[in-house]
Amino acid sequence: MHISEGILSGPVLISGMAIAAAGTAIGLKKLRNEDIAKTGMLAASFFVASLIHIPIGPAGVHLILSGIVGLLLGWAAFPAILVALTLQATFFQHGGITTLGVNTVIMALPAVVCHYLFAPLIWKNKTISAIGAFGAGSIAIVLNAVIAGLALIYTDEGLFKAAALIMGAHLPVMIIEGIISIFCVAFLKKVQPALLPGFKSINN
Amino acid sequence: MNIISAISEYAIPAKVGIRKQCNAKDTFYKLPFTASLVILLFFFPNIAFAHNVSIFAWEEGDTVYTQSKFSGGKRVKGGTIIVTDPNNNVLLEGKTDDGGLFSFIRPGSGLLKIKLDAGLGHANYWELPALEADVITDSNIELPETINATENKTLTVITPDIQKEIDIAVEKALDKRLKPIMQTLADNQQQGPDLRDILGGLGYILGLMGMAAYFKYRKQNNIIK
Numbered sequence: 001m002h003i004s005e006g007i008l009s010g011p012v013l014i015s016g017m018a019i020a021a022a023g024t025a026i027g028l029k030k031l032r033n034e035d036i037a038k039t040g041m042l043a044a045s046f047f048v049a050s051l052i053h054i055p056i057g058p059a060g061v062h063l064i065l066s067g068i069v070g071l072l073l074g075w076a077a078f079p080a081i082l083v084a085l086t087l088q089a090t091f092f093q094h095g096g097i098t099t100l101g102v103n104t105v106i107m108a109l110p111a112v113v114c115h116y117l118f119a120p121l122i123w124k125n126k127t128i129s130a131i132g133a134f135g136a137g138s139i140a141i142v143l144n145a146v147i148a149g150l151a152l153i154y155t156d157e158g159l160f161k162a163a164a165l166i167m168g169a170h171l172p173v174m175i176i177e178g179i180i181s182i183f184c185v186a187f188l189k190k191v192q193p194a195l196l197p198g199f200k201s202i203n204n
Numbered sequence: 205m206n207i208i209s210a211i212s213e214y215a216i217p218a219k220v221g222i223r224k225q226c227n228a229k230d231t232f233y234k235l236p237f238t239a240s241l242v243i244l245l246f247f248f249p250n251i252a253f254a255h256n257v258s259i260f261a262w263e264e265g266d267t268v269y270t271q272s273k274f275s276g277g278k279r280v281k282g283g284t285i286i287v288t289d290p291n292n293n294v295l296l297e298g299k300t301d302d303g304g305l306f307s308f309i310r311p312g313s314g315l316l317k318i319k320l321d322a323g324l325g326h327a328n329y330w331e332l333p334a335l336e337a338d339v340i341t342d343s344n345i346e347l348p349e350t351i352n353a354t355e356n357k358t359l360t361v362i363t364p365d366i367q368k369e370i371d372i373a374v375e376k377a378l379d380k381r382l383k384p385i386m387q388t389l390a391d392n393q394q395q396g397p398d399l400r401d402i403l404g405g406l407g408y409i410l411g412l413m414g415m416a417a418y419f420k421y422r423k424q425n426n427i428i429k
Contacts, residue, residue: 002256004256004257004326004327004328005327006319006327006329007321007327031416031420033417033420033421033424036413036416036417036420037413037417039413039416040409040410040412040413040416043409043412044405044406044409044410047405047406047409048402048405048406051397051402055278083408083409083412084405084409087405087408087409088405091397091401091402091404091405092256092397092401093256094256095256165323
């Protein structure tokens with residue numbers, strides 16, 4: 001889902017950068033001191049996740065983890081994903097520097113959307129919590145594909161074909177990330193519930 | 205999966221609060237995490253590559269060969285190859301075969317920009333430098349019957365004719381010798397990130413975290429003062 005250099009036109013690149021900058025500004029503004037470590041940890045997870053390759057489909061795909069990053073971070077997903085993508089572009093030649101803005105929007109915007117959609121479900125009963133976690137992991141990928149399709153609208157493939165192709169290729173990732181999210185949320189609930197959004201400690 | 209926190213939680217179980225809760229259920233939740241971490245990090249280091257495409261091109265005689273693949277080694281099937289000159293004028297187009305290969309006769313001797321579009325935002329290019337003026341590109345010239353040719357000419361005088369023959373012979377021999385080397389080079393292009401890259405990236409994130417914490421807390425302290 002990382003768009004390489006030299007595919008997108010100038011206006012698409014610039015609007016991507018503008019949205020990414022705005023999102024990052026909001027994310028940094030909202031970032032509380034106690035969330036800095038969490039943001040860093042999730043940026044690191046996101047950075048490494050793209051190395052985990054799923055050899056299914058014509059091109060092969062990799063984990064993205066935007067759902068779980070968004071679920072735990074909310075708006076802070078923007079700076080976290082921007083940093084991780086910058087490092088992926090420089091270290092792995094994965095994506096590119098000029099497409100950094102667009103790629104950040106592709107992956108961070110769905111993350112934020114999933115935060116608002118699914119975070120309220122996390123503290124409900126076990127089943128609803130699991131559904132919420134799965135939804136966050138998989139819906140984020142669907143939205144990733146839609147935004148990537150939007151970015152690729154002026155290329156040969158066009159919006160619908162590009163989005164459909166990306167979504168088809170990422171079907172296994174959708175399911176895998178949904179399951180990862182379920183385990184992640186269940187695990188954090190057990191051992192470190194303060195990392196989850198909307199956690200109310202007994203002391204307060 | 206939050207790999208880092210999973211590792212830290214698993215590796216540092218000494219936190220009092222956590223230890224108190226440790227029971228069979230916790231072990232149940234930790235098991236898939238540990239298992240998947242072990243599998244991902246130790247059993248499949250070779251498939252753990254970033255996902256980008258690369259193209260590598262080399263010349264043999266007057267033919268240009270290209271090899272396109274995704275990092276991780278998967279070949280690009282049916283990717284579009286567009287060959288342009290430095291001014292982005294399209295010279296020719298083609299599609300890669302099942303082995304990610306595409307070859308064409310060199311159009312002109314100038315610099316070639318060979319672009320690969322593997323679809324869905326995956327693209328890369330390779331620049332093939334211009335041919336030097338004295339390199340012979342025309343390998344279609346038949347080598348004459350060598351015995352008769354050399355008998356008629358004295359060995360001390362190298363006529364332009366003989367020079368040309370020698371050049372062609374050397375070209376052909378070199379192409380033959382270099383072919384396996386070029387193939388190896390093509391295969392070794394872009395082997396994906398190694399541990400140094402990964403740890404380097406994680407180090408940067410750690411540093412940025414430290415910077416963010418420093419500035420946030422400094423601001424807070426100033427407010428308190």
